[in-house]
Amino acid sequence: MEQDFATAGIGAPSVSEDCARKALPERVPSHWRPCRHFSPARNWMNDPNGMVYLDGVFHLFFQYNPGGSVWGDIHWGHAVSRDLLHWQEKPVALASEPDGLGMIFSGGAVVDWENTSGFQRGENPPVVATFTHHDGNGVQVQSLAISTDGGWRWEKYADNPVIPNPGIKDFRDPKVFWHASSRRWVMVLAAGDRVHFYRSRDLKEWEFLGDFGEKAGDHGGVWECPDLFPLKTPEGEERWCLLVSINPGGPNGGSATQYFIGDFDGERFVPEHQEVRWLDYGTDNYAGVTWDGLQGRGDRRILVGWMSNWDYANKVPTEVWRGAMTLPRELYLYRDQERLLLGNRPVTEVQVARTLHSEGVLERGKVVQLPGGNALDLSISVGSAPELELEFLAGDGERLLLTLSRERGVLLLDRRESGWVEEGLGREIRAPLVHSLNRDSELRVVIDGSAMEIFVDGGKTALTAVFFSSEPLSRLAVLRAAGLSPAYSLYTI
DSSP states (O other): OOOOTTTSSSOOOEEESSSOOOOOOTTSOGGGSOSSSOOOSSEEEEEEEEEEEETTEEEEEEEEETTOSSSOSOEEEEEEESSSSSEEEEEEEEOOBTTTTBEEEEEEEEEOTTOTTSOOBTTBOOEEEEEEEEOTTSOEEEEEEEESSSSSSOEEOTTOOSBOOOSOSSEEEEEEEEETTTTEEEEEEEETTEEEEEEESSSSSOEEEEEEOTTSSOOSSEEEEEEEEEEEOTTSOEEEEEEEEEESOOTTSSOEEEEEEEEEOSSOEEESOOSOOBSOOSSSOEEEEEOBSOTTTTTOOEEEEEOOOTTTTTTOTTOSEEOOBOOOEEEEEEEETTEEEEEEEEOHHHHHTOEEEEEEEOOTTOEEEOOSSSOEEEEEEOTTOSEEEEEEEOSTTOEEEEEEETTTTEEEEEOTTSSOOTTTTSOEEEEEOOSOOOTTOEEEEEEETTEEEEEETTTTEEEEEEOOOSSOOOEEEEEEEETOOOEEEEEEO
């Protein structure tokens, strides 16, 4: 069921179709608005929700406050894309009920291809959203909403909630998937400092299976926004990956996402490692979950996260809007010294959209001019060089300092002089190189408005950070290039 963006839904305002910046008050610099990362036209946004791919359309729902630019009165906002780079914002999909079950917190969505739920009307398979209702007393329960037109319009299930609260304060963020071998729907749900598992035949009646996490992972804060999915190892074997966001407790302060790799038999998840592993060491990739519906497109596993941090999310100076999404990322498993690890890199659609702007060699003292008005994608062939130190410069002495050190085994981003550095944003962010650099190693930096996403060797190390310089970044200076003069290519997107 193909639908034209302009006619599906109501209104269909364009948010980030191109890099033309939206008109903003003078006190809010327009260059802070990303053009290839989704952000709402106005008001507050946080976690991605209900991501589903159907009929050529990527649906992205998200936590949204239509009445203000700080957290509160949360609904599900809605945006759509055909290529993961050009987004159109749609009307609110699920609205909160102040006199009913409450605000619409995070959750997921699935295409019920076999109509196990019985919700189908006509020829289209139903799309079923699972989400948390949060009432005025802080009680959280799990509910359903149904779309029978491919994800464009939604209605809440008449018999909500489908899972009542068992007496747990933080009981939220259901993510559901179809487990083929057991022919059951499985839900993974955050419950305090662990996750719960449930199963169902019809998405309406749920059976509790057990929990995971009491003695695993990081427990520096509340667990949120879990996701569970299979991936192939480099040898072609299946492993299961469990993502769990945590706040606080991140490796560089505030919010972050940890992951576990193991086995899942339809009832129980058993990890194969004990140490804490982080998906992204930056301060600004949180609550990331993956799209359902891509099983027929090479079984791609694509994730998007909220590009902010609870340490300062309500305070960042964008003011008119607060919050954006990361670039969508391909998840994959790789081996390093016998360890099986999870990598995340920008989706291939980003590379397809690139246009070469300049290329050359980076030597100490060299300055590269950065074109304004576009999203940028910088690729540097660092090889096995012992150290590379780069300075991204804006106006009035503002800068971001990026260091890749093989000798120290670390990637560093220093944003203490990057402009607005209040509320803990002005810090040095450290990411260990969890893999071995080699002669083919690459450093990739994507810059889009107030976003910087850094990837080493195709996302084996990832670091995401927002920054708010008074002027756009305009120059790249090489402060140190020990061991080689690396080649670079600079693209616009």
